[in-house]
Amino acid sequence: MKNVRVRFAPSPTGPLHIGGVRTALFNYLFAKKHNGTFILRIEDTDQTRYVANAEQYIIDALNWCNIPFDEGPRKNEKFGPYRQSERKDIYKQYANQLIESGNAYYCFDTAEELDFHRKNHEEKGKTFIYNWHNRTKLTNSISLSKEEVEQRISNGDNYVVRFKMHDPLKDGESAIISSTDIIRGNVSFKKELLDDKILFKSDGMPTYHLANIVDDHLMEISHVIRGEEWLPSLPLHIALYEAFNWEIPEFAHLPLILKPVGKGKLSKRDGDKLGFPVFPLAYTNSETKEVSRGYKEDGYFADAFINMLALLGWNPGTEQEIFTLEELCKTFTLERVSKSGAKFSPDKTNWFNQQYMMQKSNSELAELFSAVLVEKGVSSDINYTKKVVSLIKERATFVTDFWELSSFFFEAPLEFDAKASKKNWKEGTPELMKELIEVLNTIEDFNSQNIETIVKEWITSKEIGFGKVMQPFRLSLVGAMKGPHLFDITEMIGKTSTIERINKAINTL
Numbered sequence: 001m002k003n004v005r006v007r008f009a010p011s012p013t014g015p016l017h018i019g020g021v022r023t024a025l026f027n028y029l030f031a032k033k034h035n036g037t038f039i040l041r042i043e044d045t046d047q048t049r050y051v052a053n054a055e056q057y058i059i060d061a062l063n064w065c066n067i068p069f070d071e072g073p074r075k076n077e078k079f080g081p082y083r084q085s086e087r088k089d090i091y092k093q094y095a096n097q098l099i100e101s102g103n104a105y106y107c108f109d110t111a112e113e114l115d116f117h118r119k120n121h122e123e124k125g126k127t128f129i130y131n132w133h134n135r136t137k138l139t140n141s142i143s144l145s146k147e148e149v150e151q152r153i154s155n156g157d158n159y160v161v162r163f164k165m166h167d168p169l170k171d172g173e174s175a176i177i178s179s180t181d182i183i184r185g186n187v188s189f190k191k192e193l194l195d196d197k198i199l200f201k202s203d204g205m206p207t208y209h210l211a212n213i214v215d216d217h218l219m220e221i222s223h224v225i226r227g228e229e230w231l232p233s234l235p236l237h238i239a240l241y242e243a244f245n246w247e248i249p250e251f252a253h254l255p256l257i258l259k260p261v262g263k264g265k266l267s268k269r270d271g272d273k274l275g276f277p278v279f280p281l282a283y284t285n286s287e288t289k290e291v292s293r294g295y296k297e298d299g300y301f302a303d304a305f306i307n308m309l310a311l312l313g314w315n316p317g318t319e320q321e322i323f324t325l326e327e328l329c330k331t332f333t334l335e336r337v338s339k340s341g342a343k344f345s346p347d348k349t350n351w352f353n354q355q356y357m358m359q360k361s362n363s364e365l366a367e368l369f370s371a372v373l374v375e376k377g378v379s380s381d382i383n384y385t386k387k388v389v390s391l392i393k394e395r396a397t398f399v400t401d402f403w404e405l406s407s408f409f410f411e412a413p414l415e416f417d418a419k420a421s422k423k424n425w426k427e428g429t430p431e432l433m434k435e436l437i438e439v440l441n442t443i444e445d446f447n448s449q450n451i452e453t454i455v456k457e458w459i460t461s462k463e464i465g466f467g468k469v470m471q472p473f474r475l476s477l478v479g480a481m482k483g484p485h486l487f488d489i490t491e492m493i494g495k496t497s498t499i500e501r502i503n504k505a506i507n508t509l
Contacts, residue, residue, distance in 0.1 A: 004036025005222050008062075008069070009043045009212070012054035015283035015292055016061050018344075019227065019257045019266065022309045026254060027225045028067040029310070029332035036222070040072030041215060042083045045205050053286065055083075061280040064302050066325060071219075079219040084211045091206035094214050094244070095161045095199055099141075103243035104199060106141040106159045108152055113139065129195045132167040161200035163209075165239060168192045177235040182223075182252040182334045189235040197236050209233060213240045221249050225334070228253045252334045255313045258341040266344050268292065276346040280305065299398035300349070304356035308349050313342035322355055354397045365389045368399045376403060378410045387492065391484040405483075409492055412501050413479025416509060420481045424471035425509045432469055433476065433502050440502075446495045452487040476505035 008024040010016060031038040040062070042055055055073065062068055069075065073082045081087060098104035107130075114130075117138075121128040135142050140162070141149045153159065168175040168191035178188035199210035206214075216224060231253045241248040257266045260274060271278040271293070282294035295305050303325065310328050311321065314337045323331065357365070366386040373380050380388075392405040439458045443451060459469050474486050477498065483489055490498050 002222055003220075004031055004034040005039065005220050006031050006036060006225055007039040007041050007216070007219065007221050009041040009215075009226075010058055011043050011046065011049070012051055012058065013046070013049040014051050014054055014285075015279040015281070015294075016058050017266075017268075018278055018280065018295075018309065021061065021065060021280050022257065022312060023225065023227055023254060024062060025065070025067055025306060025309055026314070026332070026334075026337070029329055030223065030225060030334060031070075032329040033332055037070045038067070039219060039221070040069035040082065041219070042073060042085075043208065043211065044083055044085045045208060045211050047085065047203075047205065051286065057281065057283060064296055065280060065306055066302055067306070084206070084215065087211070087215070088204060088206070090218070091200065091211055091214055092204075095206065095210060098163065098199070098243060099161065101243065102164065104161050104163050105135075106149055106153070107162050107198075108139045108144075108157055108159050110139075110158075129193070130162065131165055131195045132169070133192075135164075135196060158202040160198045160202055162196040163199050163236065163240065163243075165194045165196050165236070166191045177238055179234060179238055179248075179251060181231075181234075182250060183255075183337045184231075184253060184339050187231070187234065189232075191235075194235055209236055209240065213237055213244075216249060217241075217244070217246050223250045223252065225252045225254065228255055252337070255338055256341040257312055258343045260344055260346060262343045265341075274346060276349070299400045300353050301356045301360075304353040305349075307356070308352045312344065313338050322352075322359075350397050357393055357396060357398075362386045362390045362393070365393060365399065365402075369402045372400065372403055373410070376410075380410060384409075384492070391488055391492075408478045408483065408489070412497065412504065413477075415479060416475060416505065417480040420475055421509055424467075424475055424481070425505075426468070426472075429468070429472045429509075430506045432464075433472060433506050436469060436473060437499050437502055440495060440499060443495070446491060448485070448487040448491040451490050455487075472505070473502070476502045 006027040008020075008027050010020055010024075028038045030036070040059070042058075044050055044055075059069075059073075071078055071082070073080075084091075095104060099106070114128075117134075118128040130138065137143065142164075144152075166177070175191050176188050177191060177194075178186060181187050197209055198207050200206050215221075234251060234253075238248060258264065259266050259270050266278060268278050277293035277295050277298055279292055279294050280296060282297040283292045284290070285292075296302070306325060307321075307323055307328075310323065310332070314332065316323075316331050317336060363386055366382055366389045369385055369389055370380070370382065373385065388406050388409045389402065392402060395405055396402055436455070436458075439455060440451070443454055455469070456466070459466055470486060471481070474481060474483065474489075477483075477486070477489055477493065493501075
């Protein structure tokens with residue numbers, strides 16, 4: 001394969017949707033599999049929608065996902081600058097080149113004139129398309145004389161530059177533009193339905209189409225991997241490459257990420273409604289101050305998030321679901337990307353996070369949990385915290401779940417669950433708990449196994465059901481009927497705290 005160079009080219013108009021992150025990921029995986037280069041290019045030609053902090057958000061998101069770019073703004077600027085707003089002179093040069101070669105032309109039509117034509121067509125049940133069919137009847141450098149065009153430009157009249165799309169009626173020329181998409185196979189478009197797209201706007205900025213093609217060519221992009229929403233633009237882009245007589249890169253259009261219900265593109269509104277984030281990092285709108293949730297802040301591990309995204313629209317052809325980033329780089333192929341949309345599943349995303357939770361060491365999780373404990377005002381030895389984590393992590397999905405699952409390891413319960421108390425604290429329970437205290441006081445080697453042996457021998461000797469002691473015992477220590485092995489809890493909190501908690505239960509319940 002030729003030297004692989006791929007790019008992720010987001011617009012800095014707000015936070016990066018997970019659909020964009022997946023596009024970046026697939027570009028990254030493809031580049032790394034083929035020892036290629038992953039490029040970040042900021043497509044900020046639409047200055048009306050530009051958001052000041054969005055570019056840094058994009059960079060921070062890629063870094064958190066562990067898919068950093070090789071070339072881009074302020075990094076290895078081999079073909080810089082990498083912001084389109086800083087490349088205006090370059091685009092102007094190529095727009096002029098297209099005009100000189102007869103592949104583009106000046107248009108002076110006003111918004112009012114174009115609106116008139118649209119309404120006129122609608123009244124006749126037709127759709128107005130600015131193209132080969134009517135360009136000679138409109139106000140442009142094809143219908144006007146060279147002198148009129150020069151005079152209008154000299155007068156400072158507003159104009160745009162449009163691409164002169166192929167005329168399907170021209171002798172010897174096919175009425176179809178076709179291409180091979182790596183994911184979708186052969187795709188074709190009827191020329192008669194294609195319009196003469198604007199390439200250069202009256203504000204001196206290029207449109208996406210011109211800037212995209214020029215940048216991809218100058219940055220030597222070998223493969224364009226982007227969302228399927230850009231598939232309708234493919235014939236124009238192919239025609240532009242041909243007009244410039246440039247080599248055309250290979251294209252791959254990725255399927256949409258669909259709503260959990262399976263119909264329609266996943267949106268922020270879906271996340272707000274169903275309670276999950278659609279952005280990698282939390283984002284604060286600078287104008288409205290609205291805060292959008294992020295996967296990082298919601299407690300997801302970056303590697304679990306990336307693993308989940310990789311399997312949205314791609315499958316390895318095996319039953320394997322858990323992949324390291326290195327494994328993804330080796331396994332990923334565009335040929336195994338689906339043509340159809342991929343339904344997003346919040347539950348499956350949580351499952352991935354839980355799987356990664358189980359893979360992480362107790363030491364790593366204890367360090368993360370320590371930050372939560374500090375917020376709770378709890379001081380704990382790291383080795384003690386590590387032991388707690390080892391007992392509860394199988395029940396957790398997020399590190400933030402740890403406190404709910406283990407608070408009783410660090411502080412005595414302030415209250416007792418009412419339903420559990422009514423069910424498990426009976427008339428004779430206080431006397432049994434007092435006897436239990438006496439038994440516990442006799443135990444010198446206060447470890448889980450020894451405590452369990454002695455307590456169970458005592459219960460057996462009394463010829464009563466284990467539940468009559470074990471249930472209120474757990475309620476006394478935890479405050480509810482939850483938690484890991486009871487005697488592990490007993491060992492962890494120690495004899496003194498164990499007896500204090502049982503006495504509190506006796507006095508309270």
